[in-house]
Amino acid sequence: MPGPLGVSLAPYVRSSRSLYKFLKPVANWYANLSGYRKLGFHYDDLLVEERPDVQRALTRLTPRETYDRAFRLKRASQASVQHKELPKSEWIKPEEDVRYLAPHVLSVAKEDQERAVWDTINVERKK
Incomplete structure (x- = not known):
């Protein structure tokens, strides 16, 4: 996904x-330092749900992905209420932390760009 300037160096x-x-x-160190894996989150669980593109992408998840996401959110909420991290056996490993929502968000963004192009097209009558 592009950075704040719309450019990605990835x-x-x-x-x-x-x-x-x-x-x-360095990237692995930073991801471990952020602590979201210790709460059982995947990186895509941290995307802001109030964004319209993320809202539309969430509707495209499979029922299993939707269930797993809800489970991770509830489990992390419970750990937060108890002021504890999950047991180390339940932490998300780096190889398990796959981007499951980002492809859907990117496809929504592409569709929005295509819609904007089609909505602003100028049709001229042949003379």
Whole structure:
């Protein structure tokens, strides 16, 4: 997903093997430091649900993905109420932390861009 300036450096970092090898441990360290995996969250669980594109993307999840997301949110809420982290066996491992919602958000954004193009098209009559 693009950054705040609408530009993503991710493709460049992935294409450079040495840069990827340098930045991957830093990225893992930062993800572990943020603590969302200790509460059982996936990265996409942290997306702001009030955004219209995320709302539409959530409707495109399979029933199993919807159930799993609701379970993770309730479990993290309970851990927060108890002021405890989940047991280490229930933490999300980095290899399990896959982007399940981002593809849907990107497809919604592409559809919105296409809709904007079609909505603003100028049709001229042939003379």
